[in-house]
Every structure is written in C-alpha cells, then in structure tokens.
Amino acid sequence: MRWDFFLLGLPHLLSSISHNVDQWPGRGTLAPIQHSHQSNLLKRQNSCSNGSLTTYFGQTFVAACGLEYSEVNQIAVQITFTPTYEKCVLACIEFESTVDCIAVQYSAGTPGPGGNLCYLLWSTDGPKDDQSPDVSIGVLQSNGSEAAMVNIRFPSNNTSNFRFLGSQMRLFFSSTIQLYVPLRRKLHSDLFARLQSR
Amino acid sequence: MSPFGGNYTVTCSHDYNHGDVYLTFAANILECCDHCSRYNLNATDNFCLGVSIDISTPGPSGAELSGFECWLKSNLSTLEAYQNSSSNSTGVTTTAIHAAMLNAPLPTPVTVQVRVKRFIC
Numbered sequence: 329m330r331w332d333f334f335l336l337g338l339p340h341l342l343s344s345i346s347h348n349v350d351q352w353p354g355r356g357t358l359a360p361i362q363h364s365h366q367s368n369l370l371k372r373q374n375s376c377s378n379g380s381l382t383t384y385f386g387q388t389f390v391a392a393c394g395l396e397y398s399e400v401n402q403i404a405v406q407i408t409f410t411p412t413y414e415k416c417v418l419a420c421i422e423f424e425s426t427v428d429c430i431a432v433q434y435s436a437g438t439p440g441p442g443g444n445l446c447y448l449l450w451s452t453d454g455p456k457d458d459q460s461p462d463v464s465i466g467v468l469q470s471n472g473s474e475a476a477m478v479n480i481r482f483p484s485n486n487t488s489n490f491r492f493l494g495s496q497m498r499l500f501f502s503s504t505i506q507l508y509v510p511l512r513r514k515l516h517s518d519l520f521a522r523l524q525s526r
Numbered sequence: 527m528s529p530f531g532g533n534y535t536v537t538c539s540h541d542y543n544h545g546d547v548y549l550t551f552a553a554n555i556l557e558c559c560d561h562c563s564r565y566n567l568n569a570t571d572n573f574c575l576g577v578s579i580d581i582s583t584p585g586p587s588g589a590e591l592s593g594f595e596c597w598l599k600s601n602l603s604t605l606e607a608y609q610n611s612s613s614n615s616t617g618v619t620t621t622a623i624h625a626a627m628l629n630a631p632l633p634t635p636v637t638v639q640v641r642v643k644r645f646i647c
Binding site: 401404406407427440441445450451 | 549571580586600
C-alpha cells in the first residue's frame with residue numbers, strides 16, 4: 329500500500345465512514361460508498377437509468393443504457409459476474425493490474441456464477457450498437473479530487489480482511505501518536521517552566 | 527497435457543462461443559490449458575471444462591497481461607467452427623481461434639498427469 333497516497337485520502341476516508349457508511353452485502357465489512365443524487369435513480373434491480381452517475385472512492389462512471397460494444401471481447405481485460413451494475417462498476421475500480429479498468433459492460437441478461445456477466449474494459453474504442461436492451465455500458469468519467477484513494481483496495485477474503493483491519497489499526501495508532509507526542513512535549517515544557525520558576 | 531493436471535483435446539479453428547467463466551491471457555493453446563487447470567485447482571464450483579484462445583486478439587500491453595485472450599469455459603455446448611478463417615499466400619491457415627476440451631476427470635493436485643504435446647493449429 330502506498331502510505332503517502334493513503335494519508336492524502338485519510339481525511340475524506342474518515343469523513344466518508346462517519347457520514348456515509350453503507351453495508352457491503354456478502355463481505356461483512358463496512359465500506360464507504362458514495363452515490364450521487366443522480367445515481368440514486370439507478371434502482372437496485374438490473375434496470376438502468378441513462379446518464380446516471382455511480383461514484384466509488386472518487387471515481388465516477390456514467391451509464392449508457394441499452395448500448396454495448398460490438399466487439400467487447402477485443403477490449404476486455406477481465407470478466408466477472410455481479411448481481412448489479414453498481415457491483416460491476418465496483419469490480420472495475422477494484423481491479424488491480426498493470427492496465428487500468430476504465431469502463432464496464434454489464435449484461436443483465438447473461439447470468440453466471442454470482443450474478444450477470446460483467447466485462448471489465450481497458451479501452452473504450454470500438455464500435456457500439458444499441459440492439460441489446462439488457463446491456464449497459466459504464467465509462468469512467470472522472471477521478472475527482474480523491475484520486476489519491478484509488479489505491480485503497482478492499483480485501484476479497486477473510487485473511488485480507490484481517491490484514492486490512494491491521495493496517496487501519498496501525499494507521500490509527502500512528503496518527504494518534506503523531507498528535508500525542510507534540511502535546512506531551514508541550515505539557516512537559518510547561519511543567520519544566522513552572523518548576524524553574526519556583 | 528497440462529503440467530497442472532488434466533488432458534485436453536484440442537480442436538483447431540473452433541470456438542466455444544458461450545459459457546465464459548474467466549478471462550486471462552496466454553501465449554498459446556498449451557498455456558491457455560494450463561490456466562484452465564490452474565483455475566480448477568482453486569475452484570469449488572463452475573469448473574473450467576475447456577478453453578478458447580483468440581490468437582488474433584492480444585491483451586493490453588504489459589508483462590502481466592502478455593499473450594492473447596484465453597477464455598475459460600464452464601459450458602462446452604456450443605463448439606463452432608470459427609467463421610472468419612482465412613489462408614495466407616503460402617496456404618497456411620490463419621484462423622484465429624482454437625478450442626480445447628478438458629477430458630474428465632477434473633484435475634487435482636494429487637492426480638497430476640504430465641503429457642506435453644506440440645500442437646500447431
């Protein structure tokens with residue numbers, strides 16, 4: 329983990345956790361998930377709202393409903409199966425590789441293990457068609473001001489959960505020490521000054 | 527065929543059109559089969575039963591993703607001849623998709639079978 333990146337994003341992370349905490353189904357962890365007002369229009373079902381925004385960790389994806397890449401295989405970097413479009417976007421953001429995932433194609437009518445087919449795309453070049461109403465595309469629009477938090481990856485299993493929680497605890501204690509040490513020094517100097525004055 | 531276990535029957539110039547369960551990248555059909563066997567070692571369901579490698583579609587650049595698209599399949603019901611096949615001036619077929627089917631049983635770490643063959647599709 330890049331600590332400098334993490335620390336840059338810490339204030340917003342804490343703010344997100346305190347103000348906008350959402351339960352992450354199936355993972356047993358709390359994750360800060362932000363939805364814009366527009367994305368609230370995107371229902372939890374597999375319906376799609378054109379132009380809706382879905383934002384996770386400062387990365388915003390804009391949805392295009394009923395649209396698909398004609399040759400999606402040419403630009404796919406990974407496939408997965410997710411219960412919703414939003415989870416598909418989240419999978420894109422969580423994708424870790426030498427190549428970034430910058431878009432998704434979600435096929436609500438193609439079921440598989442754990443949900444419907446979700447393509448993670450490394451490119452948005454290529455012809456599109458609108459012949460499949462069950463398919464939608466989500467394209468990364470902006471990284472926002474929290475781009476530094478992109479490197480925060482939530483764990484995918486229990487072992488990683490403990491590792492992640494451990495790193496959070498270390499961060500908390502190191503932050504606490506950073507606040508505590510100057511305060512203690514000041515108290516000591518004040519006490520020393522009082523003793524000298526006597 | 528695969529050092530990770532399992533024998534595969536390769537069908538050149540054919541494609542399993544559906545039943546994708548995972549996408550990875552491989553240099554050739556042998557390596558693609560290895561990915562399939564390796565996938566099964568960690569799978570509890572939706573096993574990889576076969577593969578299709580699209581040797582006309584390289585992945586995005588980068589060492590981790592070097593090679594061509596290797597699609598792991600959990601459903602082999604739709605094996606079809608690759609329609610966009612063509613021959614170059616020397617008569618060598620340059621069809622771009624090849625398929626391989628895992629012969630039962632599913633590989634396990636205990637019953638590793640190593641059979642290496644050179645396939646040139």
